[in-house]
Amino acid sequence: MADPGFFDEGALVSVLTTEPLGRPLDYRAPEGGCLPGAFVEVPLGPRRVLGVVWGPGEGGFDPARIRTVTRVLDAAPLGEAMRSFLTRAADYTLTPLPAMLRLATRTPGLADPPGPRRIYRKGQAAPERLTAARARVLETLDDYGGAAFTLGELAALAGVSTGVVKGLVRLGAVIEEEAPRDLPYPRLDPDRPGKPLAADQAAAAAALRDGITGGRYGTTLLKGVTGSGKTEVYLEAVAECLRRGRQALVLLPEIALTAEFLERVRQRFGALPGEWHSGVTQTERRRLWRMAGEGGVSLVIGARSALFLPFRDLGLIVVDEEHDSAYKQEDGVLYNARDMAVLRAALCDAQVVLASATPSLESWVNAETGKYRRLDLTSRFGTAEMPALSAIDMRAERMEPNRWIGPTLAAAVAARIARGEQALLFLNRRGYAPVTICRACGHQIGCEHCDARMVEHRFLRRLVCHQCGETRPMPETCPACGAEGRLAPVGPGVERLAEEVAARFPEARVAVLSSDLFGSARALKEAIAGIAAGGADIVIGTQLVAKGHNFPLLTLVGVIDADLGLQGSDLRAAERTFQLMRQVSGRAGRGDRPGEAMLQTYQPEHPVIRAILSGEEEAFWRAEAAERKAAGMPPFGRLAGIVLSSPRAETAFDFGAELARRDGPLRQIGAQVFGPAPAPIARIRGRHRVRLLVKAARGAPLQAAIGEWIGQIRPPNNLRLTIDIDPQSFY
Ligand code: ADP
Numbered sequence: 001m002a003d004p005g006f007f008d009e010g011a012l013v014s015v016l017t018t019e020p021l022g023r024p025l026d027y028r029a030p031e032g033g034c035l036p037g038a039f040v041e042v043p044l045g046p047r048r049v050l051g052v053v054w055g056p057g058e059g060g061f062d063p064a065r066i067r068t069v070t071r072v073l074d075a076a077p078l079g080e081a082m083r084s085f086l087t088r089a090a091d092y093t094l095t096p097l098p099a100m101l102r103l104a105t106r107t108p109g110l111a112d113p114p115g116p117r118r119i120y121r122k123g124q125a126a127p128e129r130l131t132a133a134r135a136r137v138l139e140t141l142d143d144y145g146g147a148a149f150t151l152g153e154l155a156a157l158a159g160v161s162t163g164v165v166k167g168l169v170r171l172g173a174v175i176e177e178e179a180p181r182d183l184p185y186p187r188l189d190p191d192r193p194g195k196p197l198a199a200d201q202a203a204a205a206a207a208l209r210d211g212i213t214g215g216r217y218g219t220t221l222l223k224g225v226t227g228s229g230k231t232e233v234y235l236e237a238v239a240e241c242l243r244r245g246r247q248a249l250v251l252l253p254e255i256a257l258t259a260e261f262l263e264r265v266r267q268r269f270g271a272l273p274g275e276w277h278s279g280v281t282q283t284e285r286r287r288l289w290r291m292a293g294e295g296g297v298s299l300v301i302g303a304r305s306a307l308f309l310p311f312r313d314l315g316l317i318v319v320d321e322e323h324d325s326a327y328k329q330e331d332g333v334l335y336n337a338r339d340m341a342v343l344r345a346a347l348c349d350a351q352v353v354l355a356s357a358t359p360s361l362e363s364w365v366n367a368e369t370g371k372y373r374r375l376d377l378t379s380r381f382g383t384a385e386m387p388a389l390s391a392i393d394m395r396a397e398r399m400e401p402n403r404w405i406g407p408t409l410a411a412a413v414a415a416r417i418a419r420g421e422q423a424l425l426f427l428n429r430r431g432y433a434p435v436t437i438c439r440a441c442g443h444q445i446g447c448e449h450c451d452a453r454m455v456e457h458r459f460l461r462r463l464v465c466h467q468c469g470e471t472r473p474m475p476e477t478c479p480a481c482g483a484e485g486r487l488a489p490v491g492p493g494v495e496r497l498a499e500e501v502a503a504r505f506p507e508a509r510v511a512v513l514s515s516d517l518f519g520s521a522r523a524l525k526e527a528i529a530g531i532a533a534g535g536a537d538i539v540i541g542t543q544l545v546a547k548g549h550n551f552p553l554l555t556l557v558g559v560i561d562a563d564l565g566l567q568g569s570d571l572r573a574a575e576r577t578f579q580l581m582r583q584v585s586g587r588a589g590r591g592d593r594p595g596e597a598m599l600q601t602y603q604p605e606h607p608v609i610r611a612i613l614s615g616e617e618e619a620f621w622r623a624e625a626a627e628r629k630a631a632g633m634p635p636f637g638r639l640a641g642i643v644l645s646s647p648r649a650e651t652a653f654d655f656g657a658e659l660a661r662r663d664g665p666l667r668q669i670g671a672q673v674f675g676p677a678p679a680p681i682a683r684i685r686g687r688h689r690v691r692l693l694v695k696a697a698r699g700a701p702l703q704a705a706i707g708e709w710i711g712q713i714r715p716p717n718n719l720r721l722t723i724d725i726d727p728q729s730f731y
C-alpha cells in the first residue's frame with residue numbers, strides 16, 4: 001500500500017493546470033513519485049504546462065492514453081488548506097478553478113531555477129579601524145550569525161548606504177557572491193520593545209494576542225478613528241504570530257502607503273518584511289512567492305493579490321482600511337479580498353483583523369450579530385483631537401462664476417496660511433473639467449468607444465476617457481459643428497481648482513495630489529513626504545489623500561463638494577460618502593494642533609451630511625442597516641450582478657431576455673431576477689453592456705442556483721458574460 005500522503009511512480013494522479021479546461025486531468029506520477037500539492041509540468045497536447053497535483057486520479061480514462069507527469073518542480077507543494085481555499089473561492093465567486101489557480105501562480109519563472117543574484121555575508125578579514133557605519137554592518141552580520149542578505153537588505157538593516165557595504169567588500173570583511181537559490185528574508189524580531197501602549201490600546205492588543213495564542217480561526221473588527229493607534233495595536237498581534245512561528249500577512253489598499261508602513265515594521269521588528277504589489281520587481285516577486293511556500297518569509301505586506309500567495313503556515317491576516325473599495329477586484333476574477341481573507345483564515349486556523357475608522361456596513365453588522373468580535377479604540381493617541389466639523393451652506397454663499405471655493409472656506413484657508421499651517425482642499429475629480437461643451441452647438445465631447453464624456457486634462461493637454469483610458473489631443477474646433485475657439489470647460493476637476501487657488505492665493509505654495517499626475521509610486525511617495533515635511537501651504541487632492549498619510553502641519557480640510565457622492569442610485573452611495581468624508585476630515589489635526597474640517601454642501605439637512613457632522617457614527621450605521629434590512633439588501637439579502645457585453649447591443653439584450661425568461665432555477669430558491677437593462681455605462685471599449693441583477697434571501701444557495709440558471713443556455717459567440725457575486729459597484 002502506498003502512503004496516502006504520497007503518490008508512487010506510476011500512480012494515477014489528478015492534475016489541475018492553469019489552462020482553461022475546467023477540471024483536473026489524470027496523469028501518472030513520474031519517476032520518484034510526487035506529493036499531493038506538488039507543482040508539476042505536464043504534457044498537454046503538444047505543449048508542456050504548469051499544474052498542481054490536486055489529488056488521486058479519477059480514473060475512467062483509457063489507461064493506455066494517460067500520460068506521465070514530465071517533472072516535479074523545485075517549489076514547496078501547495079498545502080491542503082490552500083488547495084481547499086482555491087476550490088472554495090472558485091465556488092463562491094463562480095470562477096473556473098484554473099483561473100483561481102492562476103491567481104496563486106502569477107509569478108514569473110516559477111518553474112525555472114533562480115536567476116543570478118548577488119548576496120552578501122560575513123567575510124574573514126577584520127579591518128583594524130572602522131568607521132561607525134562600517135562597524136554597524138559587521139555587527140548586523142554578527143547579529144544574524146551566518147545569514148546572507150541582498151545588498152539593499154543589508155544596508156537597510158544596518159542603517160547605512162549601500163556604498164558602505166561595497167567598501168567592506170573591497171576590504172574582504174564582507175563577501176559578495178552569486179546566490180545558488182532564492183534567499184530567505186531576514187528574520188524579524190518580535191521581542192524588540194514596541195511603543196508603550198495607552199490603556200485602551202493595551203487592552204485591544206491583549207485581546208488580539210489571545211486570539212493568536214488560541215491557534216484557531218476568528219475575525220476581529222478593530223475600529224478606531226484615524227490616529228488612534230490601530231496599526232500600533234495590530235503590530236502586537238503580528239508580533240505574537242511571529243513568536244508562535246507562524247506567518248502573518250498585512251493587506252493595504254494602496255501601494256503608496258507601503259513605504260511609510262515598511263518603515264514602521266522595520267522600527268518595530270528590526271528588519272523589512274516581504275513586499276508584494278505591482279511595483280515589486282520580477283526577481284523579488286519570485287523570491288517572495290517561493291519563500292511564502294517554504295516558510296522563508298514571516299511577514300508579508302501586500303496588495304489584495306497577496307492573499308493568493310502559497311503561505312506555508314499563515315496565522316494572521318490583517319486587512320487595513322477594510323472598507324476600501326480597492327479590495328474588490330473589478331476585472332478578471334471578481335473577488336473581494338476582505339471576504340476571501342476570512343475564508344482563507346477559516347480554512348487554516350488563522351485570525352483575521354479588519355481595521356478601519358469607518359468599517360463597511362457588512363463588517364459593522366457582522367460585529368453587531370456577534371459573528372465578528374469588535375474592539376474599539378475611542379480616542380486619538382496623545383494630544384491630537386478629532387477635527388471640529390462644520391457644514392458651509394452653499395445656498396448662502398456668494399459664488400462668482402467658475403469659482404468653487406466659497407468666501408467662508410477661502411477665509412479659513414487664508415487664516416491657516418497666515419499661521420504657517422497647511423490646508424487641504426478635497427475634490428474627488430481628476431483632470432481639469434469633467435465636461436467640455438461647444439458653446440456654438442451645445443455638443444459635449446464624448447468617448448467614441450464608451451458611453452462617457454471625455455475629461456480634459458490640461459497638464460497633459462489632452463482629453464481622456466476615464467472608462468477606457470482613450471486619449472486624444474484637445475481639439476481647437478468642435479468635432480460636431482466645426483466652430484473654432486468655442487469649446488469651453490464645464491465644472492471643476494482638481495487641475496481647475498488648482499488654477500482658482502493660484503489666482504486667489506498667489507503667494508501660497510500649492511501641491512496637487514491626483515493619481516494620474518505621478519508617473520510612478522515612488523514619485524508619489526516623494527511628493528507625499530515633501531508635503532508632510534511642510535513643502536506646501538495648500539494641498540489639492542482627490543480620493544488619494546483620504547488614505548492613511550500623516551500630514552502633521554495640516555489643520556484645515558475643505559471639502560469642495562460634499563454632495564458629489566450623494567447623487568446616483570448606488571446602493572452604497574451614502575455609506576461611501578460617509579466613509580470618505582470621515583476619512584478626509586481625519587487628515588486634519590494629526591499633529592499637536594487642533595484640526596478643522598469644512599464641508600461645502602447645498603443640502604446641509606441631508607441625513608448623511610448630518611450624520612457626518614454629528615459624529616454619531618453608530619446612529620448612522622444603525623439607520624443605514626435598518627434601511628437595507630427593510631429592503632432585503634446586503635448584508636441582509638444577497639445580490640449577484642450579471643453583465644452581458646457584446647459589440648452588438650441586440651445580442652446582449654436578446655441573451656439577457658432569454659435568461660430572464662428561464663428563471664426557474666432562481667425561483668426555486670426564492671430569488672428574483674431584474675433586467676435586462678442597459679448598464680449605467682452602456683458602452684465600454686466599443687462593447688454594449690446590459691445588466692441583470694439577482695436578489696436572494698441571506699441563506700439562499702445563490703451560487704448553485706446561478707450556476708444552474710446560466711448553464712441552461714450557451715452564450716452566442718462574441719457575448720461576454722461576467723458574474724459578480726456581492727457586487728460593490730453597479731456601473
Ligand atoms: P491608526 O492606524 O489608527 O491611524 P497609528 O497606529 O498609525 O493609528 O497611530 C497614529 C500615530 O500615533 C502614529 O504616528 C503612531 O506611531 C502614534 N502612536 C500611536 N500609539 C502610540 C503609542 N502607544 N505610543 C507612541 N506613539 C503612538
Ligand code: ZN
Nearest residue numbers: 447450465468
Ligand atoms: Zn472610452
